[in-house]
Amino acid sequence: MAPGPAHRSVRFAAPAVRLNMNKDSAQTALLWIVAAGFFMQSLDTTIVNTALPSIANSLHVAPLAMQPIVVAYTLTMAMLTPASGWLADRFGTRRVYFVAILIFVLGSICCASAHTLGQLVMARVLQGLGGSMLLPIGRLAVLRSVSSEQYVSALAFISIAGQLGPIAGPTLGGWFVQAVTWHWIFLINVPIGALGLYAVQRFLPAHGEIQAPPFDFVGCGLLSLCMISFSLAIEAPVETHRAAWSAGLFALAVLSALAYIPHARRRSNPLFKLSLFGEPNFSVGLLGNLICRIGSSAVPFLVPLLLQLQLGYTPLHSGLMMLPAALAGTVAKRWIAPLVRRYGYDTFLLVNTIVVGSAIVAFALITRGTPLIVGIVVLAVFGAANSMQFAAMNSVTLKGLSHEDAGSGNSLFSMVQMLAIGLGVSIGGGLVNLFSAQWGSAALGFRLSFVCVGIITLISAWVFRHLDDAPVTRNVRGQTTQGAGR
Template identity: 35%
Template structure:
């Protein structure tokens, strides 16, 4: 496998993933400079997520129409321009607008990067390539808090965004030289009505859930936006059944491997999305750690995630997708449940050991579930599959934060007291149970599903060593 391709894509995706979490640590400092409260500034987080939700669905069509490599490079530059504008923003409105522009670039980078990987990677090497590409999604949220805390404490919050400039230009240069050209393919005219429905649906749901879990605005606004989002989603479902070339093709779900991957992956990702929200808060509010200290503790999970790239291909070839994914989901749930027993008296090394194993398990699960989703997708559906997967991932991550926040708020309201360590313990227990639910769809997965990609079973021996079709 030409490892330079997934590594270039991984660097760009890491920049996007880390930036989405690094800002959280710097919110008080940014808010002070802009003359607003930290809670109000959380609208900047929401605007980024809304941009992702709106533009991810159209990214696949753009990559098909104009070429995936070209769109990928443009996406990086849009992200860099948004980063510069964030650093020079002098008002809340300007900062929110800059974050929205960043989100537009980020929306293109993730699905288009996966599309480049799918169309340039052999079947037998997809698991290894996907393992490299999965690392940024796991490492980014973990490294964001300590990096953000360090830069804000010892330099200035502006450098959180300015550091993206050299990284972005390096990514464009490497992509220009090393990424293979993925030529445009013939596409139908863009589904404008479908784009309108999906934009309202995804942005309404993501914005609504974000506002409800991070109440910078009255909760009624969040509920209203969520209801509108779900209504638009229903309208899109009706539209997609009648339109010959819908923006997001629901026919993908007829493929059993893709359907199970989407369902199980979304459920597990809700739980995974809750953990980066819960763990730093518990360590800071419950254990009395500083943001930088808590970030150094949670960073250990990144090491667990990185180690999977060495083992993933051999493990999936030996046991197959079904067995490995079920085991990874169960052990991931167990390590999440262990967080419910942590107290300030728990040795830090014990906490870090559990987080190390948790990162290992979640990385295995996401490497496998992402590879499985594309294992039986032909080339004509590749861009549709990457767009659909990215939309589901973004919504499920937003749901993760909303679920975690709802548990904390519900627990404090029920007991009639301020937020305490017991509330975090309850949240981790519920999230662990949700992780186990992800196992249910996997039980119905065929034993040798995706064997041409995993290399497991007799069918793998008969598959040709050709790029994914």
């Protein structure tokens, strides 16, 4: 008997349903791939801090001399992030994302194989080369594969992986150091990366190459020279015979930044258009972000060192002590939107910056006799306020940019974030060394350093007073996920 109309409709509808299911499965796989890459990147940013004293002991160097392995990673990411979008356009998203994971895994293996501090720093540069492409290209792959209605939800899902990294990183790093060796804080990336490489080849859509505009290598070189010179100037010892070297590096940083201005004016497609700074809140937000993050980025580096070197905590115990900050930060994210809607960005950031800076200063009061609950409360307050600070700073900096400038502005913003992390570690570690040598007490060196980096954070409150707080017309959470939730 010939099939009736109902049978024909089922027969013809089945391929459409199957096609739709395949598309949904591919998008789900894509989100998990990008989330895994983001998790690797965020985990590697935090897992190292708890293990620094053990790594220093293994490499026969002072624990406070370990900041180059953090700075090398973040600075490399800051320099190379702007090129990620151009590489994806030029060589294809799937190909470049595959290479990014491969380089990151190879860098992790080199880190685990390092026998000297210099070797470890070079391996971290290799890791940073791969890490600089993981999130931007992953976000670009999602943008090209999901509908506009699903984009914010997709980025929100990916940002969860970024939140899990700081939660798991310090504890996992402490556990590896005690249960096995510090080498496993890097080797854990190998199985995750291997699965990622297979998944990229199996599930990531093969977006073809497109006609990418010429990349601004000169502009990227000038800004990279500025960041490297500025970082090395801060890293330089403060002895008299090095003062001229440090001053020369500062001058080189300023000159390279100034040289970028006429270069950007002459070029039709510069790395970052100068018109970005015509949006007042972008300029204020960028400067406020840099200053605030310098202070708050020193905390994840200094606190594990304080707990292990001064208070006698084990690596695992010090890692567990960082959990209240990470968990409180995750919970506090839901408070941002209603608080900003009620008080406005300028008032919210003024008050919240004071809370963040005061919490950092409060770390100076923690000693061997301080009750455990006090330390937990200080860490929780810092984590909650810092999480809201990052999200609000991300949103107010980017929300006023036009659609044409959003991509370029977000890329510059990501550079500043990574630069600030490196500067925070350099300044925090340098201050501890300086005060410890001057006063002959490492304990006093840590206390004075927390006070100084807390004051640096408080200075950003004055910067945020210059915000032009127009009515909030865009979703705060949407902007937060756009800024990678950091």
